[in-house]
Amino acid sequence: MSTGYFLRKYDRTTCGGVMYPSQDKFNILGLPVVRAGDSVTCGKDGKVYQIMGSVPKMAYKGIGLAGSIHSKSTCPCMAELLPSCEKAKYSTDHIVLSPSAMRASVFNLGTPQHAQAAHKPVKRPDEKLPSTCACDRDITLSEFKKIATGCTNETDLQNYLDLLNLWMPWNGISTCRAKTHFLAQACCETGNFSTMIESGGSKRSYAPYFGRGIMQLTGKANYQSYEVETGKNLTDEKNKGYELVSTLPYAFLSGFWYYCTKTKCQIYADADDFNKVVAVINGGFNGYNQRLSRFNAIAKILESEHLSLLEEENKFSFEKSEIYKNPIQSFLWGKWHDPKVTKCTGTDKNEEEAKKGYARAKYLRDERNKKRQRKKMISRLKPR
Numbered sequence: 001m002s003t004g005y006f007l008r009k010y011d012r013t014t015c016g017g018v019m020y021p022s023q024d025k026f027n028i029l030g031l032p033v034v035r036a037g038d039s040v041t042c043g044k045d046g047k048v049y050q051i052m053g054s055v056p057k058m059a060y061k062g063i064g065l066a067g068s069i070h071s072k073s074t075c076p077c078m079a080e081l082l083p084s085c086e087k088a089k090y091s092t093d094h095i096v097l098s099p100s101a102m103r104a105s106v107f108n109l110g111t112p113q114h115a116q117a118a119h120k121p122v123k124r125p126d127e128k129l130p131s132t133c134a135c136d137r138d139i140t141l142s143e144f145k146k147i148a149t150g151c152t153n154e155t156d157l158q159n160y161l162d163l164l165n166l167w168m169p170w171n172g173i174s175t176c177r178a179k180t181h182f183l184a185q186a187c188c189e190t191g192n193f194s195t196m197i198e199s200g201g202s203k204r205s206y207a208p209y210f211g212r213g214i215m216q217l218t219g220k221a222n223y224q225s226y227e228v229e230t231g232k233n234l235t236d237e238k239n240k241g242y243e244l245v246s247t248l249p250y251a252f253l254s255g256f257w258y259y260c261t262k263t264k265c266q267i268y269a270d271a272d273d274f275n276k277v278v279a280v281i282n283g284g285f286n287g288y289n290q291r292l293s294r295f296n297a298i299a300k301i302l303e304s305e306h307l308s309l310l311e312e313e314n315k316f317s318f319e320k321s322e323i324y325k326n327p328i329q330s331f332l333w334g335k336w337h338d339p340k341v342t343k344c345t346g347t348d349k350n351e352e353e354a355k356k357g358y359a360r361a362k363y364l365r366d367e368r369n370k371k372r373q374r375k376k377m378i379s380r381l382k383p384r
Contacts, residue, residue, distance in 0.1 A: 005083035016043020042075035150194030181269035214255035333357035
Protein backbone atom coordinates (compact mmCIF):
# COMPACT_ATOMS: atom_id res chain seq x y z
CA MET A 1 0.00 0.00 0.00
CA SER A 2 1.23 3.51 -0.88
CA THR A 3 0.06 6.75 0.65
CA GLY A 4 0.33 10.16 -0.92
CA TYR A 5 -1.49 13.42 -1.59
CA PHE A 6 -3.58 14.66 -4.49
CA LEU A 7 -2.44 17.76 -6.34
CA ARG A 8 -4.60 20.82 -6.89
CA LYS A 9 -4.61 23.96 -8.99
CA TYR A 10 -1.55 26.18 -8.45
CA ASP A 11 0.38 23.52 -6.52
CA ARG A 12 4.14 23.78 -7.07
CA THR A 13 7.00 21.57 -8.17
CA THR A 14 10.46 21.17 -6.70
CA CYS A 15 11.92 23.27 -9.55
CA GLY A 16 9.52 26.15 -8.94
CA GLY A 17 6.95 25.24 -11.57
CA VAL A 18 3.17 25.56 -11.23
CA MET A 19 0.40 23.03 -12.02
CA TYR A 20 -2.73 23.91 -14.02
CA PRO A 21 -5.65 21.43 -14.15
CA SER A 22 -7.67 21.05 -17.35
CA GLN A 23 -10.97 20.68 -15.49
CA ASP A 24 -12.73 22.81 -12.89
CA LYS A 25 -15.69 20.65 -11.81
CA PHE A 26 -14.04 18.20 -9.41
CA ASN A 27 -12.54 20.09 -6.48
CA ILE A 28 -10.87 19.39 -3.17
CA LEU A 29 -11.40 22.16 -0.64
CA GLY A 30 -12.33 24.64 -3.33
CA LEU A 31 -9.55 24.02 -5.85
CA PRO A 32 -9.69 21.81 -8.99
CA VAL A 33 -7.77 18.52 -8.86
CA VAL A 34 -4.84 17.95 -11.23
CA ARG A 35 -4.85 14.92 -13.55
CA ALA A 36 -2.31 13.12 -15.72
CA GLY A 37 -1.58 15.11 -18.86
CA ASP A 38 -2.38 18.47 -17.30
CA SER A 39 -0.07 21.43 -17.83
CA VAL A 40 2.84 22.18 -15.53
CA THR A 41 5.47 24.87 -15.95
CA CYS A 42 9.19 24.49 -15.36
CA GLY A 43 10.73 26.95 -12.96
CA LYS A 44 14.08 26.67 -14.71
CA ASP A 45 13.33 27.25 -18.40
CA GLY A 46 9.90 28.90 -18.17
CA LYS A 47 8.26 26.48 -20.61
CA VAL A 48 5.07 24.41 -20.30
CA TYR A 49 5.20 20.62 -19.93
CA GLN A 50 2.81 17.87 -18.88
CA ILE A 51 2.26 15.83 -15.75
CA MET A 52 2.96 12.14 -16.26
CA GLY A 53 1.74 9.28 -14.09
CA SER A 54 -1.39 8.94 -11.99
CA VAL A 55 -2.71 7.26 -8.86
CA PRO A 56 -3.78 3.66 -9.64
CA LYS A 57 -7.55 3.11 -9.93
CA MET A 58 -8.31 6.75 -9.16
CA ALA A 59 -9.71 8.83 -12.00
CA TYR A 60 -12.13 11.56 -12.93
CA LYS A 61 -13.94 11.21 -16.28
CA GLY A 62 -11.56 8.47 -17.34
CA ILE A 63 -8.34 10.38 -16.69
CA GLY A 64 -6.13 9.38 -13.77
CA LEU A 65 -5.66 11.77 -10.87
CA ALA A 66 -2.14 13.02 -10.26
CA GLY A 67 -0.59 12.15 -6.91
CA SER A 68 2.50 13.26 -5.04
CA ILE A 69 4.19 9.84 -5.18
CA HIS A 70 2.80 8.59 -8.49
CA SER A 71 3.27 11.59 -10.77
CA LYS A 72 6.09 13.80 -12.01
CA SER A 73 6.65 16.70 -14.34
CA THR A 74 7.99 15.96 -17.83
CA CYS A 75 10.17 19.07 -17.67
CA PRO A 76 13.96 18.57 -18.00
CA CYS A 77 14.21 18.68 -14.20
CA MET A 78 11.79 15.73 -13.85
CA ALA A 79 10.52 17.72 -10.89
CA GLU A 80 8.60 16.22 -8.00
CA LEU A 81 5.08 17.54 -7.39
CA LEU A 82 4.43 19.26 -4.08
CA PRO A 83 0.90 19.15 -2.60
CA SER A 84 -0.44 22.14 -0.71
CA CYS A 85 -3.27 20.34 1.10
CA GLU A 86 -2.51 17.70 3.73
CA LYS A 87 -6.20 16.82 3.88
CA ALA A 88 -6.11 15.53 0.30
CA LYS A 89 -4.60 12.21 1.35
CA TYR A 90 -5.03 8.94 -0.55
CA SER A 91 -4.05 5.30 -0.16
CA THR A 92 -3.78 3.01 -3.17
CA ASP A 93 -5.82 0.28 -1.47
CA HIS A 94 -8.87 2.56 -1.91
CA ILE A 95 -10.65 2.01 -5.22
CA VAL A 96 -12.48 5.19 -6.07
CA LEU A 97 -15.30 4.87 -8.61
CA SER A 98 -16.98 8.25 -8.38
CA PRO A 99 -16.36 11.82 -7.21
CA SER A 100 -18.58 11.23 -4.17
CA ALA A 101 -16.52 8.19 -3.20
CA MET A 102 -13.38 10.19 -3.89
CA ARG A 103 -14.47 12.90 -1.50
CA ALA A 104 -14.99 10.29 1.18
CA SER A 105 -11.41 9.08 0.82
CA VAL A 106 -9.38 12.26 0.54
CA PHE A 107 -10.14 14.06 3.76
CA ASN A 108 -8.06 11.74 5.93
CA LEU A 109 -5.74 13.84 8.05
CA GLY A 110 -2.23 12.65 8.64
CA THR A 111 1.47 13.28 8.18
CA PRO A 112 2.83 13.11 4.61
CA GLN A 113 4.65 9.85 3.87
CA HIS A 114 6.74 11.15 0.98
CA ALA A 115 9.68 13.44 1.60
CA GLN A 116 8.63 15.92 -1.10
CA ALA A 117 5.07 15.94 0.17
CA ALA A 118 6.25 17.21 3.54
CA HIS A 119 6.32 20.75 2.13
CA LYS A 120 3.42 22.69 3.58
CA PRO A 121 1.87 25.76 1.97
CA VAL A 122 4.07 28.75 2.56
CA LYS A 123 2.30 31.87 3.69
CA ARG A 124 4.10 34.73 2.04
CA PRO A 125 4.28 37.84 4.19
CA ASP A 126 3.06 41.05 2.64
CA GLU A 127 6.47 42.47 1.82
CA LYS A 128 7.29 46.10 2.31
CA LEU A 129 7.89 48.19 -0.77
CA PRO A 130 11.58 47.88 -1.70
CA SER A 131 13.86 50.89 -1.66
CA THR A 132 15.35 50.13 -5.09
CA CYS A 133 13.94 50.11 -8.61
CA ALA A 134 12.63 46.86 -10.12
CA CYS A 135 15.63 46.17 -12.37
CA ASP A 136 16.86 42.56 -12.27
CA ARG A 137 14.68 41.53 -9.34
CA ASP A 138 11.23 40.10 -8.74
CA ILE A 139 8.30 42.44 -8.33
CA THR A 140 7.04 42.15 -4.76
CA LEU A 141 3.50 41.36 -3.69
CA SER A 142 3.14 44.82 -2.18
CA GLU A 143 4.11 46.40 -5.49
CA PHE A 144 1.82 44.14 -7.49
CA LYS A 145 -1.17 44.89 -5.28
CA LYS A 146 -0.75 48.54 -6.23
CA ILE A 147 -0.53 47.59 -9.91
CA ALA A 148 -3.20 44.87 -10.29
CA THR A 149 -5.94 46.85 -8.59
CA GLY A 150 -8.69 44.92 -10.39
CA CYS A 151 -7.68 41.55 -8.93
CA THR A 152 -9.45 40.99 -5.63
CA ASN A 153 -8.67 37.28 -5.17
CA GLU A 154 -5.52 36.82 -3.08
CA THR A 155 -4.72 33.42 -4.61
CA ASP A 156 -5.01 34.77 -8.15
CA LEU A 157 -2.98 37.82 -7.21
CA GLN A 158 -0.07 35.73 -5.95
CA ASN A 159 -0.20 33.33 -8.88
CA TYR A 160 -0.34 36.12 -11.45
CA LEU A 161 2.68 37.65 -9.78
CA ASP A 162 4.56 34.35 -9.80
CA LEU A 163 3.85 33.94 -13.52
CA LEU A 164 5.08 37.44 -14.28
CA ASN A 165 8.24 37.06 -12.22
CA LEU A 166 8.97 33.76 -13.96
CA TRP A 167 8.35 34.77 -17.57
CA MET A 168 9.33 38.43 -17.76
CA PRO A 169 13.07 37.68 -17.42
CA TRP A 170 12.75 34.74 -19.84
CA ASN A 171 11.39 37.13 -22.42
CA GLY A 172 14.05 39.76 -21.88
CA ILE A 173 11.87 42.02 -19.75
CA SER A 174 14.33 42.66 -16.96
CA THR A 175 14.70 46.42 -16.44
CA CYS A 176 12.25 48.38 -14.33
CA ARG A 177 11.33 50.49 -17.37
CA ALA A 178 10.66 47.46 -19.59
CA LYS A 179 8.46 45.97 -16.86
CA THR A 180 6.58 49.25 -16.62
CA HIS A 181 5.81 49.23 -20.35
CA PHE A 182 4.64 45.61 -20.31
CA LEU A 183 2.50 45.90 -17.19
CA ALA A 184 0.88 49.15 -18.32
CA GLN A 185 -0.42 47.47 -21.47
CA ALA A 186 -1.44 44.32 -19.58
CA CYS A 187 -3.37 46.38 -17.03
CA CYS A 188 -5.33 48.23 -19.69
CA GLU A 189 -6.07 45.06 -21.65
CA THR A 190 -7.32 43.14 -18.60
CA GLY A 191 -8.99 45.84 -16.51
CA ASN A 192 -6.04 45.86 -14.11
CA PHE A 193 -6.00 42.05 -14.04
CA SER A 194 -9.70 41.72 -13.28
CA THR A 195 -10.46 39.56 -16.34
CA MET A 196 -8.75 37.54 -19.07
CA ILE A 197 -11.70 37.73 -21.49
CA GLU A 198 -12.83 40.65 -23.64
CA SER A 199 -16.02 42.24 -22.35
CA GLY A 200 -18.88 41.53 -24.74
CA GLY A 201 -16.57 39.48 -26.90
CA SER A 202 -19.18 36.88 -27.80
CA LYS A 203 -21.17 39.59 -29.62
CA ARG A 204 -18.23 40.77 -31.72
CA SER A 205 -18.07 40.12 -35.45
CA TYR A 206 -14.81 38.21 -34.93
CA ALA A 207 -16.27 35.87 -32.28
CA PRO A 208 -15.35 33.29 -31.07
CA TYR A 209 -11.82 34.61 -31.58
CA PHE A 210 -12.30 37.64 -29.37
CA GLY A 211 -9.74 38.99 -26.92
CA ARG A 212 -8.29 36.58 -24.38
CA GLY A 213 -5.25 36.60 -22.10
CA ILE A 214 -3.22 39.44 -20.67
CA MET A 215 -2.69 41.01 -24.11
CA GLN A 216 -6.18 40.10 -25.37
CA LEU A 217 -5.16 37.89 -28.29
CA THR A 218 -7.75 38.71 -30.95
CA GLY A 219 -8.72 37.44 -34.40
CA LYS A 220 -8.54 34.01 -36.00
CA ALA A 221 -5.23 34.76 -37.72
CA ASN A 222 -3.54 35.45 -34.37
CA TYR A 223 -5.08 32.34 -32.84
CA GLN A 224 -3.76 30.31 -35.77
CA SER A 225 -0.28 31.78 -35.34
CA TYR A 226 -0.28 31.06 -31.63
CA GLU A 227 -1.63 27.58 -32.36
CA VAL A 228 1.60 26.87 -34.27
CA GLU A 229 3.62 28.18 -31.33
CA THR A 230 1.86 26.00 -28.73
CA GLY A 231 0.97 22.91 -30.71
CA LYS A 232 -2.52 23.19 -29.22
CA ASN A 233 -5.62 23.07 -31.41
CA LEU A 234 -6.89 26.56 -30.63
CA THR A 235 -9.08 26.78 -33.74
CA ASP A 236 -11.04 23.61 -32.95
CA GLU A 237 -14.42 25.33 -32.76
CA LYS A 238 -16.30 22.11 -32.04
CA ASN A 239 -14.41 21.60 -28.77
CA LYS A 240 -13.92 25.33 -28.12
CA GLY A 241 -10.15 25.07 -28.29
CA TYR A 242 -9.84 28.85 -28.32
CA GLU A 243 -10.95 28.97 -24.67
CA LEU A 244 -7.53 27.63 -23.65
CA VAL A 245 -6.10 31.12 -24.21
CA SER A 246 -8.14 32.51 -21.30
CA THR A 247 -6.85 29.85 -18.87
CA LEU A 248 -3.55 29.70 -17.02
CA PRO A 249 -0.78 29.48 -17.98
CA TYR A 250 -1.73 30.26 -21.60
CA ALA A 251 -3.44 33.53 -20.70
CA PHE A 252 0.01 34.78 -19.74
CA LEU A 253 2.10 32.84 -22.25
CA SER A 254 -0.02 34.13 -25.14
CA GLY A 255 0.56 37.68 -23.90
CA PHE A 256 4.30 37.26 -23.78
CA TRP A 257 4.29 35.62 -27.21
CA TYR A 258 2.23 38.42 -28.76
CA TYR A 259 4.20 41.21 -27.08
CA CYS A 260 7.74 39.86 -27.51
CA THR A 261 7.61 37.48 -30.50
CA LYS A 262 4.67 38.37 -32.72
CA THR A 263 4.84 42.18 -32.55
CA LYS A 264 8.39 42.74 -31.23
CA CYS A 265 7.03 45.34 -28.81
CA GLN A 266 9.84 44.61 -26.40
CA ILE A 267 12.23 46.34 -28.83
CA TYR A 268 10.14 49.51 -28.73
CA ALA A 269 9.74 49.27 -24.96
CA ASP A 270 13.53 49.08 -24.55
CA ALA A 271 13.70 52.33 -26.53
CA ASP A 272 11.06 53.78 -24.17
CA ASP A 273 8.76 54.32 -27.17
CA PHE A 274 5.39 54.27 -25.44
CA ASN A 275 3.49 55.58 -28.47
CA LYS A 276 4.80 52.80 -30.70
CA VAL A 277 3.94 50.12 -28.15
CA VAL A 278 0.38 51.41 -27.86
CA ALA A 279 -0.05 51.63 -31.64
CA VAL A 280 1.17 48.06 -32.17
CA ILE A 281 -0.72 46.45 -29.28
CA ASN A 282 -3.93 48.35 -29.85
CA GLY A 283 -3.89 48.86 -33.61
CA GLY A 284 -4.58 52.51 -32.90
CA PHE A 285 -4.79 54.69 -29.82
CA ASN A 286 -7.92 53.48 -28.01
CA GLY A 287 -7.67 54.28 -24.32
CA TYR A 288 -4.41 56.18 -24.85
CA ASN A 289 -4.87 58.47 -21.86
CA GLN A 290 -5.73 55.55 -19.59
CA ARG A 291 -2.68 53.62 -20.77
CA LEU A 292 -0.45 56.63 -20.19
CA SER A 293 -1.93 57.18 -16.74
CA ARG A 294 -1.33 53.54 -15.78
CA PHE A 295 2.18 53.71 -17.21
CA ASN A 296 3.11 56.73 -15.10
CA ALA A 297 1.52 55.21 -11.99
CA ILE A 298 3.42 51.94 -12.44
CA ALA A 299 6.62 53.87 -13.18
CA LYS A 300 6.36 55.40 -9.71
CA ILE A 301 5.64 52.05 -8.06
CA LEU A 302 8.62 50.35 -9.75
CA GLU A 303 10.75 53.52 -9.56
CA SER A 304 11.54 53.43 -13.27
CA GLU A 305 11.54 57.17 -13.98
CA HIS A 306 15.35 57.26 -13.99
CA LEU A 307 15.44 55.14 -17.18
CA SER A 308 13.17 57.50 -19.10
CA LEU A 309 14.46 58.20 -22.61
CA LEU A 310 11.54 59.79 -24.46
CA GLU A 311 9.11 60.93 -21.79
CA GLU A 312 8.91 64.64 -21.01
CA GLU A 313 6.57 66.02 -18.36
CA ASN A 314 4.69 62.70 -18.21
CA LYS A 315 4.04 62.74 -21.97
CA PHE A 316 5.49 61.11 -25.09
CA SER A 317 5.77 63.25 -28.21
CA PHE A 318 4.63 62.19 -31.65
CA GLU A 319 7.81 63.38 -33.38
CA LYS A 320 10.21 61.32 -31.25
CA SER A 321 8.34 58.04 -31.72
CA GLU A 322 8.79 55.40 -34.40
CA ILE A 323 5.17 56.04 -35.38
CA TYR A 324 6.49 59.26 -36.93
CA LYS A 325 8.16 57.09 -39.57
CA ASN A 326 5.04 55.06 -40.30
CA PRO A 327 2.37 56.57 -42.61
CA ILE A 328 -0.50 54.49 -41.23
CA GLN A 329 0.33 55.09 -37.58
CA SER A 330 0.92 58.79 -38.26
CA PHE A 331 -2.51 59.01 -39.84
CA LEU A 332 -4.04 57.20 -36.86
CA TRP A 333 -2.33 59.66 -34.50
CA GLY A 334 -4.04 62.46 -36.40
CA LYS A 335 -7.38 60.65 -36.49
CA TRP A 336 -7.46 59.92 -32.76
CA HIS A 337 -6.62 63.55 -31.91
CA ASP A 338 -9.01 65.03 -34.47
CA PRO A 339 -11.84 66.90 -32.67
CA LYS A 340 -14.14 66.10 -35.60
CA VAL A 341 -13.69 62.33 -35.25
CA THR A 342 -15.87 61.42 -32.28
CA LYS A 343 -15.73 57.64 -32.74
CA CYS A 344 -12.03 57.48 -31.87
CA THR A 345 -11.91 57.99 -28.12
CA GLY A 346 -9.35 57.81 -25.35
CA THR A 347 -7.14 60.77 -26.29
CA ASP A 348 -7.29 64.50 -25.67
CA LYS A 349 -8.76 66.02 -28.82
CA ASN A 350 -6.19 68.46 -30.17
CA GLU A 351 -6.39 70.06 -33.60
CA GLU A 352 -2.67 70.81 -33.70
CA GLU A 353 -1.72 67.19 -32.97
CA ALA A 354 -4.27 66.01 -35.53
CA LYS A 355 -2.78 68.25 -38.23
CA LYS A 356 0.72 67.02 -37.41
CA GLY A 357 -0.37 63.40 -37.80
CA TYR A 358 -2.24 63.96 -41.05
CA ALA A 359 0.56 66.07 -42.55
CA ARG A 360 3.21 63.53 -41.66
CA ALA A 361 1.15 60.67 -43.10
CA LYS A 362 0.70 62.58 -46.38
CA TYR A 363 4.40 63.38 -46.58
CA LEU A 364 5.44 59.76 -46.03
CA ARG A 365 2.95 58.50 -48.61
CA ASP A 366 4.07 61.08 -51.15
CA GLU A 367 7.70 60.10 -50.58
CA ARG A 368 6.84 56.44 -50.98
CA ASN A 369 5.04 57.14 -54.25
CA LYS A 370 8.00 59.16 -55.53
CA LYS A 371 10.33 56.24 -54.80
CA ARG A 372 8.05 53.87 -56.67
CA GLN A 373 7.93 56.19 -59.66
CA ARG A 374 11.72 56.53 -59.69
CA LYS A 375 12.10 52.74 -59.63
CA LYS A 376 9.70 52.41 -62.56
CA MET A 377 11.60 55.02 -64.56
CA ILE A 378 14.94 53.34 -63.84
CA SER A 379 13.59 49.95 -64.83
CA ARG A 380 12.32 51.40 -68.13
CA LEU A 381 15.70 52.98 -68.91
CA LYS A 382 17.60 49.74 -68.39
CA PRO A 383 18.58 48.04 -71.68
CA ARG A 384 16.68 44.86 -72.41
